[in-house]
Amino acid sequence: MRPLNFLWLCFLPLLTGAQTFSTAVTDSVEILIDTWGIPHIYAKHEDDLFFAQGFNAARDRLFQFEIWRRQATGTVAEILGSRELKRDIGTRLFKFRGNLDEELNHYHPKGKMIISSFVDGVNA
16 A cells, blocks of 8 residues: 555544444543543443543544554564564564453453443444
8 A cells, every 4th residue: 555545544533424323332421622622431331431532632633543453563674664574573573472362351340341342432
């Protein structure tokens, strides 16, 4: 993919306006952006809150998410060039190979729900 096409895809959500996800959340969720551009999320249920947080983060930081995903999978050199090849090789050598469910239990008692809801929001 050509770099300019990649950037266009990353910023496209900013140009398309508001979206609603009536089936993705169990109750109403409100995201208010203050005068400094800081989002404030109001929700009645934690899973809805983290869904909205994931959606808002992806909307505002899609390019950053893409770079993080590529750093985790060792594919940064595909878009930033050969200078990132050593990092990609290292990433692939040290890839996490453990049990993800077991790993999530170490973070927070509701870690799996939090991360799943956040990821669902990112992917919405």
